[in-house]
Amino acid sequence: MAEPASARAIAAEQATPVIRVRGLAAGFGDKLVLKNVDLDVRRGEILGVVGASGTGKSVLLRTIIGLVPKRQGRVEVFGTDMDRADTDQRQRVERRWGVLFQHGALFSSLTVKQNIQVPLREHTTFSPRLMDEVAMLKLELVGLKPAAADLYPSELSGGMIKRAALARSIALDPDLIFLDEPTSGLDPIGAQDFDELILTLRRTLGLTVFMVTHDLDSLAHACDRIAALGDGAVLAEGTIAEMRRATHPWLKAYFGGPRARAAAGAEV
Amino acid sequence: MGQLLRLSGEWTGRHAADLEQLVADAVMRLGGHQVRVDIAGISRVDTVGALLLGRLRREIAAAGGSATLEGGRPEQRILIDAADREPQDTPAPKARRENAGYGLVADIGRGVLSSVTDLKSWVVFLGAVVATLGRVMLRPRSFRFTSFVHHLELVGLRAVPIIALISFLVGAIIAQQSIFQLRAFGATVFVVDLVGILSMRELGVLLTAIMLAGRSGSAFTAEIGSMKMREEIDAIRVMALDAIEVLILPRILALVVGITLLSFLATLASIAGGAFVAVVYGGISLDVFLTRLPTTLTMESFLVGTLKAPFMGMVIGLIATIEGLNVEGSAESLGRRTTASVVKSIFMVIVLDGLFAMFFAAIGY
Numbered sequence: 001m002a003e004p005a006s007a008r009a010i011a012a013e014q015a016t017p018v019i020r021v022r023g024l025a026a027g028f029g030d031k032l033v034l035k036n037v038d039l040d041v042r043r044g045e046i047l048g049v050v051g052a053s054g055t056g057k058s059v060l061l062r063t064i065i066g067l068v069p070k071r072q073g074r075v076e077v078f079g080t081d082m083d084r085a086d087t088d089q090r091q092r093v094e095r096r097w098g099v100l101f102q103h104g105a106l107f108s109s110l111t112v113k114q115n116i117q118v119p120l121r122e123h124t125t126f127s128p129r130l131m132d133e134v135a136m137l138k139l140e141l142v143g144l145k146p147a148a149a150d151l152y153p154s155e156l157s158g159g160m161i162k163r164a165a166l167a168r169s170i171a172l173d174p175d176l177i178f179l180d181e182p183t184s185g186l187d188p189i190g191a192q193d194f195d196e197l198i199l200t201l202r203r204t205l206g207l208t209v210f211m212v213t214h215d216l217d218s219l220a221h222a223c224d225r226i227a228a229l230g231d232g233a234v235l236a237e238g239t240i241a242e243m244r245r246a247t248h249p250w251l252k253a254y255f256g257g258p259r260a261r262a263a264a265g266a267e268v
Numbered sequence: 269m270g271q272l273l274r275l276s277g278e279w280t281g282r283h284a285a286d287l288e289q290l291v292a293d294a295v296m297r298l299g300g301h302q303v304r305v306d307i308a309g310i311s312r313v314d315t316v317g318a319l320l321l322g323r324l325r326r327e328i329a330a331a332g333g334s335a336t337l338e339g340g341r342p343e344q345r346i347l348i349d350a351a352d353r354e355p356q357d358t359p360a361p362k363a364r365r366e367n368a369g370y371g372l373v374a375d376i377g378r379g380v381l382s383s384v385t386d387l388k389s390w391v392v393f394l395g396a397v398v399a400t401l402g403r404v405m406l407r408p409r410s411f412r413f414t415s416f417v418h419h420l421e422l423v424g425l426r427a428v429p430i431i432a433l434i435s436f437l438v439g440a441i442i443a444q445q446s447i448f449q450l451r452a453f454g455a456t457v458f459v460v461d462l463v464g465i466l467s468m469r470e471l472g473v474l475l476t477a478i479m480l481a482g483r484s485g486s487a488f489t490a491e492i493g494s495m496k497m498r499e500e501i502d503a504i505r506v507m508a509l510d511a512i513e514v515l516i517l518p519r520i521l522a523l524v525v526g527i528t529l530l531s532f533l534a535t536l537a538s539i540a541g542g543a544f545v546a547v548v549y550g551g552i553s554l555d556v557f558l559t560r561l562p563t564t565l566t567m568e569s570f571l572v573g574t575l576k577a578p579f580m581g582m583v584i585g586l587i588a589t590i591e592g593l594n595v596e597g598s599a600e601s602l603g604r605r606t607t608a609s610v611v612k613s614i615f616m617v618i619v620l621d622g623l624f625a626m627f628f629a630a631i632g633y
Contacts, residue, residue, distance in 0.1 A: 134316060134319060
């Protein structure tokens with residue numbers, strides 16, 4: 001059994017949100033895309049971030065993971081303030097998250113299996129046998145056939161690229177994954193499979209998921225909570241049912257449009 | 269019969285090496301028995317732990333016994349059950365065992381074959397470019413003049429300083445070495461003939477060609493290659509445009525025009541470099557140099573140098589663009605093609621120069 005002190009620490013960590021964003025502002029040049037974003041992501045939930053094109057969904061994601069420098073505000077991941085963290089602390093946090101980029105960002109000169117093993121090779125001391133087993137298990141978890149392991153990214157279809165990239169992002173058993181438009185470019189069945197996959201992975205690996213998406217079906221089906229971005233801030237936060245009752249004109253148009261109604265119908 | 273194995277602690281990737289050892293020991297000791305594995309005491313389990321529990325169960329079974337996992341929280345069991353399956357190894361790519369001699373011969377064969385196919389593809393591509401050029405000449409409005417001027421600036425104008433500099437330096441070095449040798453015969457003044465003729469016939473055009481192969485050929489390959497990777501070339505094709513007409517012809521023509529102008533400039537710079545050393549180091553007055561120069565330089569020498577330039581430009585442009593079009597999906601392939609483009613075009617430039625030397629000698633030029 002864990003000692004009381006560390007048990008307390010674990011309990012404390014469980015209580016704090018996985019991601020806490022306060023007063024975040026970020027942008028390019030003199031254009032501020034995000035002005036004042038406050039957002040919490042709770043442990044174990046799947047949060048969907050929506051917004052019209054250009055409202056800074058991807059910028060928010062990239063700011064949280066530190067790819068876009070922020071102008072103002074504070075980002076805490078696993079209770080660590082990413083600004084004040086030293087290199088060690090920052091790396092410890094970075095090893096606990098995985099990122100699925102919109103176009104996969106697989107290394108083009110490595111096979112799928114080698115891609116999955118990159119984080120394993122760099123951050124662990126697994127034996128070669130174990131490394132192979134882990135890679136093949138991840139491949140199976142994301143629903144790829146073993147034969148895909150030795151293919152290069154240029155030989156994969158769009159859906160397979162997403163799956164392979166997801167397998168790489170969960171290689172180190174992260175506690176948190178960021179998904180940037182995971183179902184874009186997938187056919188509806190493929191997209192639905194992908195939603196199922198995310199739900200399954202959350203169940204098996206206990207993931208927290210931060211998902212930027214446009215896919216109303218994903219929002220209805222996979223997300224526990226939705227945050228809508230607009231005018232550089234979070235317009236509304238809540239479950240899909242709460243979103244449908246929202247009064248903001250853009251939210252009304254988005255969640256009350258014909259496509260949203262179709263998604264709602266499909267859900268029932 | 270009926271062994272109980274009680275596991276506890278953290279079964280996570282952080283302790284992978286210890287856990288692997290532990291599993292191996294347990295299999296050694298308990299293989300062949302009926303084992304009940306109690307996993308209720310395990311506090312955390314991740315993919316690695318789950319895989320190793322699966323391995324433990326399978327290997328005990330493989331040794332003739334059986335093992336059942338008992339206890340464990342439901343959310344742990346999901347992962348453990350998912351991980352407990354026969355490792356699906358991909359069919360490893362067959363490593364062909366060849367002896368060294370056979371491999372060497374095969375490599376040479378492949379090398380020869382690939383240079384033959386290269387040569388064939390160059391000729392085919394040259395044909396396509398010339399055909400496009402003919403079509404464009406019939407309909408001059410379809411010529412991408414803006415693109416041509418843009419590339420002429422990049423290939424020609426922007427290369428002036430570096431080409432003038434290296435030609436000046438090489439001219440100076442050759443003059444210095446020649447003076448050093450000619451001094452023994454008291455014939456230092458012949459350095460004028462040497463530098464003049466060498467610069468006109470060979471140096472100017474060769475230095476320019478090599479410089480442009482490295483500077484512009486590589487850029488063409490990388491540009492066209494990355495366009496190929498992002499399907500931009502396909503986009504051009506499906507818009508009923510001709511990639512050769514839009515992308516390749518302006519580049520090759522810019523290279524042909526640019527190299528011709530630059531090689532003349534390089535010749536002048538190289539002679540200037542020679543003159544500088546002759547005056548400073550060889551003790552030949554500038555007057556002597558300048559009166560002797562016109563007597564050694566003939567129209568023939570000028571033509572020999574200048575005529576070669578467009579052909580070299582053509583060869584560099586063709587190789588660079590073909591290599592660009594041959595880029596495949598990976599970043600590695602782009603790097604390989606760019607390297608090949610530079611190496612092949614420099615090699616071909618030197619081969620071509622040799623052929624020209626034989627040709628001009630044969631016709632007595």
